[in-house]
Amino acid sequence: MISLTSPVETRAHGWRAGVKLGALCVATMALFAMTSLLGHVAAFAGMLALYAAPGGLFFRSGMTRLRVLWPFLAIIGLWHALTGTPGAGAVIALRLVTAVGLANLVTMTTRLSDMIGVVQWLAAPLRRAGIGTRPLELGIALVIRFTPMLAAKGAQLARAWRARSARRASWRIITPFALCAIDDAEHVAEALRARGGL
Known part of the structure; x- marks a missing residue:
């Protein structure tokens, strides 16, 4: 989880924190169970669509906060390029970005007091x-x-x-x-x- 602030109010702000956190757990487990590159591309596209739904300001704010992942993505890409397994590296990178993106989406739309509850x-x-x-x-x-x-x-x-x-x-x-x-x-x-x- 990266962010605690959202620049705009979304419908997701009104959803129960427990429901959002439960959905995040299920989505994360599904990401780790999935090994298909095409499936991870689809999950990544779905995550981007969730960010884009509230509008451009929300999307840009969320994507800006995901930039902190680039050193990890660079290490993953370099390692898998050296070991000759670019497909596996792409799956891991997409899984990482999608999982952190979904977690960030939850924290952007959930008050800290609700999470503590x-x-x-x-x-x-x-x-x-x-x-x-x-x-x-x-x-x-x-x-x-x-x-x-x-x-x-x-x-x-x-x-x-x-x-x-x-x-x-x-x-x-x-x-x-x-x-x-x-x-x-x-x-x-x-x-x-x-x-x-x-």
């Missing part, structure tokens, strides 16, 4: 057994919330590097990126402690 419902049996589920719920919320924020900070660091140097940033931004992540984690920990902790 689904997690709370799923964790109800654990609470009845006397197991505290608040850390799990909070952990999932933090992962969902901070993944796009960290991606945005990484993009900002890359742009700052390009503004100051003609060389590619590559591995050189890893250290400042890690420090930014640690700093954010410390601020979140302090905020949690100030509110009573877990």
Whole structure:
């Protein structure tokens, strides 16, 4: 899941979060069970159609957020080109883009509070057994919330590097990126402690 924001309101915003997450699980399992290249092309086209249905602004916003996948796609393409299995590489690449695209579509049209509500419902049996589920719920919320924020900070660091140097940033931004992540984690920990902790 990459994004938590949608530039436009869609009909999918009114659907129940549990239904959307359940459909996402089924679709992901179907993608991993399918081995046909033609089937994956059709699934990819269907994913693009879902993004295009609400309009051009929604489509461009969703596709922009999928650009973070290009390093993984490059590695997959290079490996399968070297091993002489381009067909298998195409299947894996299409599966990756389609699965992440569908997950991103769900997060773009679902409020974080609704997702946490689904997690709370799923964790109800654990609470009845006397197991505290608040850390799990909070952990999932933090992962969902901070993944796009960290991606945005990484993009900002890359742009700052390009503004100051003609060389590619590559591995050189890893250290400042890690420090930014640690700093954010410390601020979140302090905020949690100030509110009573877990």
